[in-house]
Amino acid sequence: MSSHREAPEISKDPVADSTDLYAFVSPDQPDTVTLIANYIPLEEPPGGPNFYEFGDDVLYEINIDTNGDGDADISYQFSFTTKVRNPNTFLYNTAPILSLNSGSWNRRQFYTITRVTDAGSEVIVRDLACPPCNIGPLSTPHYDKLAAEAVHALPGGGQVFAGQRAEGFYVDLGSIFDLGNLRPFEELHNQFGMHVFTQPAPGVNDTNQKNVHSIALQVPTSALVASSTTPVIGVWTAASRQNVRLAGAADAQRLDIGPWTQVSRLGNPLFNEVIVPMGSKDQWNALPPSSDKNFASHVANPELAALLPILYPNVFPSLAALVASGKPRADLEAILLTGIPSGIVPGFTNFTGTVQADMLRLNTSIAPSSSPNILGVIGGDLAGFPNGRRVFDDVVTIELRAIAGLTYPLVDSSFTPDGAASKVTDGLTPSSVKAPFLSTFPYLGVAYDGFHNPS
């Protein structure tokens, strides 16, 4: 998955598990940037009676690097507080929830946003209301309205939403994690000699009809860039917990104490998931992007690039030769660690300098596309991934093709990619997501309700 359950430790801590990060120039407000950080993977909509919520004991951050050093120059911190109206009932709600201040909604959540820069920290807003989870036609009969009420204007411009949304990341988990199988090409898989598949099959979106918890922030571009002449920003999200947790403390069920310690991080989709080896994934989650030179060798020689020719015999001969040559994948290093310098892709750059850091790099001076291509830059659409990431971008296919060698000619014009490199995919598109993406903030679809989903 993009970053769902991507490391051993964080897979056991879903409330702090960052699953996806998006950063794009807002298509309907092009003088603003939208940043969305998703948490809590694979929420089953019927998951009551204790429905999903952010962690009151987790510090969530969206970080922005404005000068290319891989450290945060601007951080938006989100801290949550849960308020229970009546602790003497087991019910989440005792009647239909018709507004965010409904007296029948028993377990509400609020949040405070703090903006931190080198100049200090400033609480921007306090006690903003989250929406409830989407339960069903009796409990949340007008959920669209409730979700819309939870979009709050920010002082100084922009808006914010924190709460449940429909999962927008589409991926064929069940196939990919079955030894790298891709259903559209499964007859070409070596199948370890078992001859299970004889013909291609359509992809299956395993995240369909599942929810996530989103922190969506839309702010004026001028609030994120150092100056108009340095329009590229690096973005990552992080979640932290306090150092010490005492279970069963004398006067509390649980006590959290000590400095905040980062337990989850996400910049580019799939970085920790498929680039960083298992023994380093937890460590990677605890570090800032400025430490990523320590992981650069895994980008320069990705394990998956070596596996593809083995799993799909005779399909990737050029890739196999490239891997055998031992040449570092400078194309992937640029895409994931430094940004793409000018002069590589006509009319485009999101280069931030030579510091190798996994960040989602967005050139804010590139206008939104009026006819987006879900393959982003490799599809000729400079407003899409890896120039930031939009909610509908097909990052699985883009990264599969890049690793398969499609982007290597950007750094070595003598290299001819395999024909399969421009075709490989898990076979999904935005239409594989049941809840449609929105054209306005917060862009991710309305959360699925637990009465009708899964169906």
Next chain:
Amino acid sequence: MPGNDQPESRPGRPDAPDGSGRSHVSRRSLLGAAGVSAAGLAAGAFGGLAAAAPAGASTTPAARGHGGDLRDSDEHVVVHVHGGRGGDLDVFRGTSRTRVHDPELAARLRRTLR
């Protein structure tokens, strides 16, 4: 000789509301903590922590986010005695952590476990 190291301070955290930039944990209070904590590793809600800190006993701040004063007896304090015989302890309060190097104190805390 007891000593103290630099506190852990994570950039980007809000400053302590009291703005003091100081914590109030003393060697004496740690000894008190040892007496209260059955395990010798953690203590909570014990009084008297605001007693004057002996010179060179400990500490440093880093509390950015939660401030407060240990004269407030509701404040929890957790002490982590490191393994080995080095005599290092970490004292946690609010969102701060203070490293203390005090082999004698570490030994006394361990003796409470016997």
